[in-house]
Amino acid sequence: MKIKYFAWIRELTKNDEEYIDSNEIQNLNNLKVFLLTKYPNLQKHFDQEILRFAVNQEYVVENVNLKKDDEIALFPPVSGG
Amino acid sequence: MKIKYFAWIRELTKNDEEYIDSNEIQNLNNLKVFLLTKYPNLQKHFDQEILRFAVNQEYVVENVNLKKDDEIALFPPVSGG
Amino acid sequence: MIKIQKEDFNVEKEISSIKKLYSSIGAVTSFTGYVRDNNNNTNVQSINLEVYEEMAYQQLEKIIKKANIKWSLIDTLIIHRYGNLKVSDKIVLVASFSSHRKDSFESCNFIMDYLKKDAPFWKNEFYDKKNEWLINTI
Amino acid sequence: MIKIQKEDFNVEKEISSIKKLYSSIGAVTSFTGYVRDNNNNTNVQSINLEVYEEMAYQQLEKIIKKANIKWSLIDTLIIHRYGNLKVSDKIVLVASFSSHRKDSFESCNFIMDYLKKDAPFWKNEFYDKKNEWLINTI
Secondary structure (H helix, E strand, O other): OEEEEOHHHHHHHOOOEEEOOOOOOOEHHHHHHHHHHHOHHHHHHHHHOOOEEEEOOEEEOOOOEOOOOOEEEEEOOOOOO | OEEEEOHHHHHHHOOOEEEOOOOOOOEHHHHHHHHHHHOHHHHHHHHHOOOEEEEOOEEEOOOOEOOOOOEEEEEOOOOOO | OEEEEOOOOOHHHHHHHHHOOOOOOOEEEEEEEEOOOEEOOEEOOEEEEEEOHHHHHHHHHHHHHHHHHHOOOOEEEEEEEOEEEEOOOEEEEEEEEEOOHHHHHHHHHHHHHHHHHHOOEEEEEEOOOOEEEOOOOO | OEEEEOOOOOHHHHHHHHHOOOOOOOEEEEEEEEOOOEEOOEEOOEEEEEEOHHHHHHHHHHHHHHHHHHOOOOEEEEEEEOEEEEOOOEEEEEEEEEOOHHHHHHHHHHHHHHHHHHOOEEEEEEOOOOEEEOOOOO
Protein backbone atom coordinates (compact mmCIF):
# COMPACT_ATOMS: atom_id res chain seq x y z
CA MET A 1 0.00 0.00 0.00
CA LYS A 2 1.01 3.57 -0.65
CA ILE A 3 1.29 6.01 2.25
CA LYS A 4 1.34 9.74 1.56
CA TYR A 5 2.35 12.51 3.97
CA PHE A 6 1.58 16.20 3.71
CA ALA A 7 2.57 19.56 5.21
CA TRP A 8 4.43 19.31 8.53
CA ILE A 9 3.76 15.58 8.75
CA ARG A 10 5.82 15.25 5.58
CA GLU A 11 8.56 17.34 7.19
CA LEU A 12 8.43 15.06 10.21
CA THR A 13 8.55 11.78 8.28
CA LYS A 14 11.07 13.36 5.87
CA ASN A 15 9.19 11.55 3.16
CA ASP A 16 6.27 12.53 0.97
CA GLU A 17 5.28 8.98 0.14
CA GLU A 18 6.37 5.42 0.70
CA TYR A 19 5.19 1.93 -0.15
CA ILE A 20 4.62 -0.56 2.64
CA ASP A 21 4.23 -4.25 1.98
CA SER A 22 3.45 -6.09 5.19
CA ASN A 23 1.00 -8.87 5.91
CA GLU A 24 0.64 -7.54 9.42
CA ILE A 25 -1.12 -4.38 8.27
CA GLN A 26 -4.70 -5.49 7.76
CA ASN A 27 -6.46 -2.36 8.95
CA LEU A 28 -5.92 1.27 9.85
CA ASN A 29 -5.11 0.56 13.49
CA ASN A 30 -2.35 -1.84 12.38
CA LEU A 31 -1.00 0.91 10.15
CA LYS A 32 -1.05 3.44 13.00
CA VAL A 33 1.02 1.11 15.16
CA PHE A 34 3.43 0.60 12.29
CA LEU A 35 3.77 4.36 11.72
CA LEU A 36 4.29 5.13 15.40
CA THR A 37 7.06 2.54 15.57
CA LYS A 38 8.76 3.96 12.50
CA TYR A 39 8.11 7.63 13.39
CA PRO A 40 8.00 7.99 17.20
CA ASN A 41 7.71 11.77 16.76
CA LEU A 42 4.15 11.24 15.56
CA GLN A 43 3.05 10.01 18.99
CA LYS A 44 2.17 13.37 20.55
CA HIS A 45 0.14 14.37 17.48
CA PHE A 46 -1.72 11.09 17.58
CA ASP A 47 -2.42 11.74 21.25
CA GLN A 48 -3.82 15.19 20.47
CA GLU A 49 -6.12 13.61 17.86
CA ILE A 50 -5.52 16.41 15.38
CA LEU A 51 -4.27 14.27 12.49
CA ARG A 52 -6.53 13.17 9.66
CA PHE A 53 -6.43 9.95 7.68
CA ALA A 54 -7.76 9.42 4.19
CA VAL A 55 -8.10 6.07 2.45
CA ASN A 56 -8.36 6.34 -1.32
CA GLN A 57 -8.98 10.08 -1.06
CA GLU A 58 -11.84 9.77 1.43
CA TYR A 59 -11.67 10.82 5.06
CA VAL A 60 -11.69 7.88 7.47
CA VAL A 61 -12.22 8.06 11.20
CA GLU A 62 -13.09 4.44 12.04
CA ASN A 63 -10.75 1.49 11.88
CA VAL A 64 -11.30 0.31 8.28
CA ASN A 65 -9.73 -2.72 6.63
CA LEU A 66 -6.92 -1.97 4.21
CA LYS A 67 -6.04 -3.64 0.93
CA LYS A 68 -2.65 -3.94 -0.77
CA ASP A 69 -3.48 -1.38 -3.44
CA ASP A 70 -5.01 1.22 -1.13
CA GLU A 71 -3.63 4.74 -0.98
CA ILE A 72 -3.56 6.03 2.59
CA ALA A 73 -2.78 9.64 3.42
CA LEU A 74 -1.84 11.11 6.78
CA PHE A 75 -1.96 14.86 7.24
CA PRO A 76 -2.52 17.73 9.67
CA PRO A 77 -5.60 19.99 9.78
CA VAL A 78 -6.16 21.64 6.42
CA SER A 79 -5.79 25.36 5.69
CA GLY A 80 -6.96 25.93 2.13
CA GLY A 81 -9.20 28.67 0.80
CA MET B 1 -39.80 73.75 -7.78
CA LYS B 2 -38.77 70.97 -10.10
CA ILE B 3 -40.88 67.81 -10.31
CA LYS B 4 -39.42 64.66 -11.85
CA TYR B 5 -41.32 61.57 -13.00
CA PHE B 6 -39.91 58.11 -13.66
CA ALA B 7 -40.84 54.78 -15.27
CA TRP B 8 -44.58 54.33 -15.82
CA ILE B 9 -45.39 57.47 -13.89
CA ARG B 10 -43.42 59.35 -16.55
CA GLU B 11 -45.45 57.54 -19.23
CA LEU B 12 -48.63 58.54 -17.43
CA THR B 13 -47.74 62.22 -16.99
CA LYS B 14 -46.20 62.20 -20.49
CA ASN B 15 -43.48 64.34 -19.01
CA ASP B 16 -40.17 63.49 -17.38
CA GLU B 17 -39.87 66.77 -15.52
CA GLU B 18 -41.62 70.09 -15.10
CA TYR B 19 -41.23 73.29 -13.11
CA ILE B 20 -44.06 74.46 -10.89
CA ASP B 21 -44.20 77.97 -9.49
CA SER B 22 -47.18 78.36 -7.20
CA ASN B 23 -47.53 80.05 -3.83
CA GLU B 24 -50.23 77.54 -2.93
CA ILE B 25 -47.77 74.63 -2.80
CA GLN B 26 -46.18 74.96 0.62
CA ASN B 27 -45.81 71.29 1.49
CA LEU B 28 -45.96 67.80 0.01
CA ASN B 29 -49.70 67.40 0.62
CA ASN B 30 -50.35 70.60 -1.35
CA LEU B 31 -48.25 69.20 -4.17
CA LYS B 32 -50.15 65.89 -4.14
CA VAL B 33 -53.45 67.78 -4.53
CA PHE B 34 -51.94 69.78 -7.38
CA LEU B 35 -50.68 66.64 -9.13
CA LEU B 36 -54.00 64.81 -8.76
CA THR B 37 -55.80 67.74 -10.30
CA LYS B 38 -53.38 67.93 -13.20
CA TYR B 39 -53.09 64.14 -13.64
CA PRO B 40 -56.35 62.45 -12.52
CA ASN B 41 -54.94 59.12 -13.70
CA LEU B 42 -52.61 59.15 -10.70
CA GLN B 43 -55.54 58.82 -8.27
CA LYS B 44 -55.78 55.02 -8.20
CA HIS B 45 -52.03 54.69 -7.66
CA PHE B 46 -52.15 57.21 -4.82
CA ASP B 47 -55.01 55.18 -3.34
CA GLN B 48 -52.94 51.99 -3.52
CA GLU B 49 -50.13 53.78 -1.72
CA ILE B 50 -47.50 52.23 -3.95
CA LEU B 51 -45.92 55.47 -5.18
CA ARG B 52 -42.79 56.90 -3.62
CA PHE B 53 -41.82 60.55 -3.19
CA ALA B 54 -38.31 61.91 -2.87
CA VAL B 55 -37.41 65.47 -1.93
CA ASN B 56 -33.89 66.47 -2.91
CA GLN B 57 -33.01 62.81 -3.58
CA GLU B 58 -34.18 61.58 -0.17
CA TYR B 59 -37.24 59.41 0.39
CA VAL B 60 -40.06 61.22 2.14
CA VAL B 61 -43.17 59.69 3.67
CA GLU B 62 -44.40 62.46 5.95
CA ASN B 63 -45.84 65.77 4.82
CA VAL B 64 -42.72 67.94 4.66
CA ASN B 65 -42.56 71.64 3.81
CA LEU B 66 -41.34 72.44 0.32
CA LYS B 67 -39.15 75.29 -0.84
CA LYS B 68 -39.02 76.99 -4.27
CA ASP B 69 -35.72 75.36 -5.21
CA ASP B 70 -36.56 71.83 -4.07
CA GLU B 71 -36.41 68.89 -6.47
CA ILE B 72 -39.31 66.53 -5.91
CA ALA B 73 -39.51 63.15 -7.61
CA LEU B 74 -42.51 60.88 -7.96
CA PHE B 75 -41.99 57.28 -8.99
CA PRO B 76 -43.29 53.71 -8.76
CA PRO B 77 -41.65 50.89 -6.77
CA VAL B 78 -38.06 50.41 -7.85
CA SER B 79 -36.67 47.37 -9.67
CA GLY B 80 -32.91 47.77 -9.89
CA GLY B 81 -30.20 45.20 -9.22
CA MET C 1 -16.71 53.56 -5.35
CA ILE C 2 -20.04 53.98 -7.12
CA LYS C 3 -20.41 54.01 -10.88
CA ILE C 4 -23.67 54.46 -12.76
CA GLN C 5 -23.00 53.92 -16.42
CA LYS C 6 -24.33 52.74 -19.76
CA GLU C 7 -21.16 50.82 -20.62
CA ASP C 8 -20.38 47.21 -19.82
CA PHE C 9 -17.66 46.48 -17.24
CA ASN C 10 -14.93 43.88 -16.78
CA VAL C 11 -15.19 42.22 -13.34
CA GLU C 12 -11.48 41.35 -13.16
CA LYS C 13 -10.38 44.88 -14.04
CA GLU C 14 -12.84 46.56 -11.70
CA ILE C 15 -11.94 44.35 -8.74
CA SER C 16 -8.18 44.37 -9.28
CA SER C 17 -8.09 48.16 -9.67
CA ILE C 18 -9.30 48.37 -6.06
CA LYS C 19 -7.54 45.26 -4.73
CA LYS C 20 -4.11 46.52 -5.78
CA LEU C 21 -4.48 49.56 -3.51
CA TYR C 22 -4.58 47.47 -0.30
CA SER C 23 -2.36 44.49 0.50
CA SER C 24 -4.43 43.84 3.63
CA ILE C 25 -7.38 42.61 1.51
CA GLY C 26 -7.82 38.86 1.91
CA ALA C 27 -11.43 38.46 0.79
CA VAL C 28 -13.53 39.83 -2.03
CA THR C 29 -17.15 38.80 -2.46
CA SER C 30 -18.83 39.98 -5.61
CA PHE C 31 -22.31 39.68 -6.98
CA THR C 32 -23.02 40.14 -10.67
CA GLY C 33 -26.59 40.40 -11.95
CA TYR C 34 -27.45 39.61 -15.58
CA VAL C 35 -30.47 40.00 -17.86
CA ARG C 36 -32.15 36.58 -17.90
CA ASP C 37 -33.82 35.12 -20.98
CA ASN C 38 -36.99 34.37 -19.03
CA ASN C 39 -38.97 36.06 -16.28
CA ASN C 40 -42.33 34.93 -14.90
CA ASN C 41 -42.38 32.25 -17.61
CA THR C 42 -42.20 34.81 -20.38
CA ASN C 43 -39.39 35.10 -22.92
CA VAL C 44 -37.43 38.28 -22.38
CA GLN C 45 -36.04 40.02 -25.47
CA SER C 46 -34.32 42.95 -23.80
CA ILE C 47 -34.76 45.43 -21.00
CA ASN C 48 -34.60 49.16 -20.68
CA LEU C 49 -33.20 50.34 -17.39
CA GLU C 50 -34.17 53.81 -16.24
CA VAL C 51 -32.37 55.62 -13.43
CA TYR C 52 -32.77 58.73 -11.30
CA GLU C 53 -29.05 59.22 -11.36
CA GLU C 54 -28.40 61.91 -8.72
CA MET C 55 -30.63 60.10 -6.25
CA ALA C 56 -29.10 56.73 -7.07
CA TYR C 57 -25.62 57.99 -6.17
CA GLN C 58 -26.94 59.47 -2.96
CA GLN C 59 -28.86 56.35 -1.91
CA LEU C 60 -26.01 53.96 -2.78
CA GLU C 61 -23.58 56.10 -0.78
CA LYS C 62 -25.90 55.82 2.21
CA ILE C 63 -26.07 52.04 1.83
CA ILE C 64 -22.27 51.80 1.71
CA LYS C 65 -22.04 53.93 4.85
CA LYS C 66 -24.49 51.62 6.61
CA ALA C 67 -22.46 48.58 5.56
CA ASN C 68 -19.29 50.16 6.90
CA ILE C 69 -20.91 50.59 10.29
CA LYS C 70 -21.97 46.95 10.45
CA TRP C 71 -18.85 45.29 9.01
CA SER C 72 -15.12 45.81 8.90
CA LEU C 73 -14.63 46.72 5.24
CA ILE C 74 -11.58 47.97 3.38
CA ASP C 75 -13.45 49.13 0.30
CA THR C 76 -16.70 48.61 -1.61
CA LEU C 77 -17.66 48.88 -5.25
CA ILE C 78 -21.08 49.26 -6.85
CA ILE C 79 -21.54 49.48 -10.61
CA HIS C 80 -25.07 49.72 -11.99
CA ARG C 81 -25.83 50.04 -15.67
CA TYR C 82 -28.78 51.79 -17.31
CA GLY C 83 -30.18 52.04 -20.83
CA ASN C 84 -30.93 49.23 -23.25
CA LEU C 85 -29.61 45.84 -22.20
CA LYS C 86 -30.08 42.53 -23.97
CA VAL C 87 -30.27 39.00 -22.61
CA SER C 88 -27.02 37.93 -20.85
CA ASP C 89 -25.79 41.51 -20.46
CA LYS C 90 -24.47 42.45 -17.04
CA ILE C 91 -26.72 44.77 -15.04
CA VAL C 92 -25.01 45.24 -11.70
CA LEU C 93 -21.79 44.47 -9.84
CA VAL C 94 -21.41 44.75 -6.07
CA ALA C 95 -18.04 43.87 -4.55
CA SER C 96 -16.99 44.03 -0.90
CA PHE C 97 -13.31 44.07 0.04
CA SER C 98 -12.20 43.02 3.53
CA SER C 99 -9.53 41.16 5.44
CA HIS C 100 -11.81 38.26 6.30
CA ARG C 101 -14.49 36.38 4.41
CA LYS C 102 -17.46 36.92 6.72
CA ASP C 103 -17.34 40.72 6.43
CA SER C 104 -17.17 40.67 2.65
CA PHE C 105 -19.90 38.04 2.25
CA GLU C 106 -22.45 39.55 4.58
CA SER C 107 -21.90 43.13 3.46
CA CYS C 108 -22.16 42.23 -0.23
CA ASN C 109 -25.52 40.57 0.38
CA PHE C 110 -26.67 43.48 2.55
CA ILE C 111 -25.75 46.04 -0.13
CA MET C 112 -27.67 44.02 -2.75
CA ASP C 113 -30.73 43.87 -0.46
CA TYR C 114 -30.80 47.64 0.00
CA LEU C 115 -29.92 48.34 -3.59
CA LYS C 116 -32.97 46.35 -4.67
CA LYS C 117 -35.14 48.10 -2.11
CA ASP C 118 -34.03 51.72 -2.28
CA ALA C 119 -31.93 52.47 -5.36
CA PRO C 120 -34.07 54.38 -7.90
CA PHE C 121 -33.72 52.13 -10.95
CA TRP C 122 -36.62 50.76 -12.96
CA LYS C 123 -36.57 47.83 -15.34
CA ASN C 124 -38.86 47.88 -18.35
CA GLU C 125 -38.82 44.32 -19.65
CA PHE C 126 -39.57 43.69 -23.34
CA TYR C 127 -41.20 40.39 -24.28
CA ASP C 128 -42.24 39.07 -27.69
CA LYS C 129 -45.34 41.23 -27.99
CA LYS C 130 -45.48 43.52 -24.98
CA ASN C 131 -43.45 45.20 -22.30
CA GLU C 132 -43.82 45.49 -18.55
CA TRP C 133 -42.36 47.59 -15.72
CA LEU C 134 -41.03 45.33 -12.98
CA ILE C 135 -41.30 45.65 -9.21
CA ASN C 136 -38.67 44.19 -6.91
CA THR C 137 -39.81 41.78 -4.28
CA ILE C 138 -37.52 41.26 -1.31
CA MET D 1 -15.93 22.93 -12.94
CA ILE D 2 -12.97 22.38 -10.63
CA LYS D 3 -9.47 23.57 -11.45
CA ILE D 4 -6.43 23.03 -9.24
CA GLN D 5 -3.56 24.94 -10.75
CA LYS D 6 -0.34 26.85 -10.13
CA GLU D 7 -1.27 29.64 -12.55
CA ASP D 8 -3.15 32.84 -11.77
CA PHE D 9 -6.65 33.26 -13.18
CA ASN D 10 -8.76 36.09 -14.59
CA VAL D 11 -12.10 36.36 -12.77
CA GLU D 12 -13.91 37.96 -15.72
CA LYS D 13 -12.72 35.30 -18.18
CA GLU D 14 -13.46 32.40 -15.85
CA ILE D 15 -16.96 33.61 -15.03
CA SER D 16 -17.93 34.66 -18.54
CA SER D 17 -16.72 31.36 -20.05
CA ILE D 18 -19.42 29.65 -17.96
CA LYS D 19 -22.03 32.45 -18.07
CA LYS D 20 -22.12 32.46 -21.87
CA LEU D 21 -23.29 28.82 -21.90
CA TYR D 22 -26.61 29.60 -20.15
CA SER D 23 -28.88 32.56 -20.88
CA SER D 24 -31.01 31.59 -17.86
CA ILE D 25 -28.27 32.73 -15.45
CA GLY D 26 -29.34 35.91 -13.66
CA ALA D 27 -27.04 35.80 -10.63
CA VAL D 28 -23.37 35.02 -10.07
CA THR D 29 -21.84 35.25 -6.63
CA SER D 30 -18.10 34.86 -6.47
CA PHE D 31 -15.60 34.78 -3.66
CA THR D 32 -11.92 35.48 -4.28
CA GLY D 33 -9.34 34.84 -1.58
CA TYR D 34 -5.96 36.61 -1.63
CA VAL D 35 -2.66 36.33 0.25
CA ARG D 36 -2.75 39.06 2.91
CA ASP D 37 0.29 41.05 4.00
CA ASN D 38 -0.40 40.31 7.65
CA ASN D 39 -1.69 37.38 9.66
CA ASN D 40 -1.91 37.15 13.45
CA ASN D 41 -0.10 40.50 13.61
CA THR D 42 2.91 39.17 11.74
CA ASN D 43 4.17 40.43 8.39
CA VAL D 44 3.67 37.81 5.71
CA GLN D 45 6.29 37.63 2.95
CA SER D 46 4.83 34.78 0.90
CA ILE D 47 3.09 31.45 1.30
CA ASN D 48 3.64 28.00 -0.05
CA LEU D 49 0.43 26.12 -0.72
CA GLU D 50 0.61 22.35 -0.70
CA VAL D 51 -2.18 20.17 -2.08
CA TYR D 52 -3.17 16.51 -2.16
CA GLU D 53 -4.45 16.96 -5.66
CA GLU D 54 -6.41 13.77 -6.39
CA MET D 55 -8.18 14.03 -3.05
CA ALA D 56 -8.83 17.76 -3.48
CA TYR D 57 -10.69 17.10 -6.75
CA GLN D 58 -12.69 14.33 -5.12
CA GLN D 59 -13.63 16.38 -2.04
CA LEU D 60 -14.51 19.50 -4.02
CA GLU D 61 -16.73 17.44 -6.31
CA LYS D 62 -18.56 16.12 -3.26
CA ILE D 63 -19.03 19.65 -1.93
CA ILE D 64 -20.46 20.80 -5.27
CA LYS D 65 -22.85 17.82 -5.26
CA LYS D 66 -24.03 18.75 -1.77
CA ALA D 67 -24.59 22.37 -2.84
CA ASN D 68 -26.64 21.20 -5.82
CA ILE D 69 -28.94 19.26 -3.51
CA LYS D 70 -29.54 22.27 -1.26
CA TRP D 71 -29.86 25.02 -3.91
CA SER D 72 -31.08 25.46 -7.46
CA LEU D 73 -27.79 26.01 -9.29
CA ILE D 74 -27.03 26.23 -12.99
CA ASP D 75 -23.28 25.78 -12.64
CA THR D 76 -20.45 26.15 -10.13
CA LEU D 77 -16.76 26.93 -10.46
CA ILE D 78 -13.92 26.33 -8.02
CA ILE D 79 -10.34 27.32 -8.81
CA HIS D 80 -7.69 26.74 -6.13
CA ARG D 81 -4.03 27.53 -6.66
CA TYR D 82 -1.01 25.81 -5.12
CA GLY D 83 2.73 26.47 -5.02
CA ASN D 84 4.51 29.68 -4.10
CA LEU D 85 2.25 32.71 -3.79
CA LYS D 86 3.22 36.21 -2.77
CA VAL D 87 1.25 38.92 -0.99
CA SER D 88 -1.83 40.05 -3.00
CA ASP D 89 -1.80 36.95 -5.20
CA LYS D 90 -5.13 35.23 -5.68
CA ILE D 91 -5.51 31.90 -3.87
CA VAL D 92 -9.03 30.73 -4.57
CA LEU D 93 -12.12 31.53 -6.62
CA VAL D 94 -15.56 30.08 -5.94
CA ALA D 95 -18.43 31.15 -8.19
CA SER D 96 -22.06 30.00 -8.10
CA PHE D 97 -24.31 30.51 -11.09
CA SER D 98 -28.10 30.53 -10.70
CA SER D 99 -31.28 32.20 -11.85
CA HIS D 100 -31.83 34.00 -8.57
CA ARG D 101 -29.54 35.72 -6.10
CA LYS D 102 -30.34 33.74 -2.95
CA ASP D 103 -29.22 30.42 -4.46
CA SER D 104 -25.94 31.80 -5.72
CA PHE D 105 -25.12 33.67 -2.50
CA GLU D 106 -25.85 30.91 -0.05
CA SER D 107 -24.22 28.17 -2.10
CA CYS D 108 -21.05 30.19 -2.67
CA ASN D 109 -20.67 30.70 1.08
CA PHE D 110 -21.49 27.03 1.74
CA ILE D 111 -18.86 25.85 -0.74
CA MET D 112 -16.24 28.12 0.86
CA ASP D 113 -17.13 26.75 4.33
CA TYR D 114 -16.62 23.16 3.25
CA LEU D 115 -13.61 23.95 1.14
CA LYS D 116 -11.92 25.43 4.22
CA LYS D 117 -12.95 22.45 6.32
CA ASP D 118 -12.38 19.47 4.04
CA ALA D 119 -10.27 20.33 1.00
CA PRO D 120 -6.73 18.99 1.48
CA PHE D 121 -4.67 22.16 1.03
CA TRP D 122 -2.07 23.41 3.50
CA LYS D 123 -0.68 26.91 3.75
CA ASN D 124 2.90 27.36 4.89
CA GLU D 125 3.20 31.05 5.67
CA PHE D 126 6.63 32.72 5.47
CA TYR D 127 7.31 35.67 7.76
CA ASP D 128 10.45 37.80 8.12
CA LYS D 129 12.44 35.21 10.06
CA LYS D 130 10.35 32.06 10.32
CA ASN D 131 7.57 30.09 8.71
CA GLU D 132 4.44 28.42 10.05
CA TRP D 133 1.86 25.90 8.87
CA LEU D 134 -1.63 27.32 9.27
CA ILE D 135 -4.80 25.65 10.54
CA ASN D 136 -8.22 26.83 9.37
CA THR D 137 -10.69 27.85 12.02
CA ILE D 138 -14.33 27.87 11.02
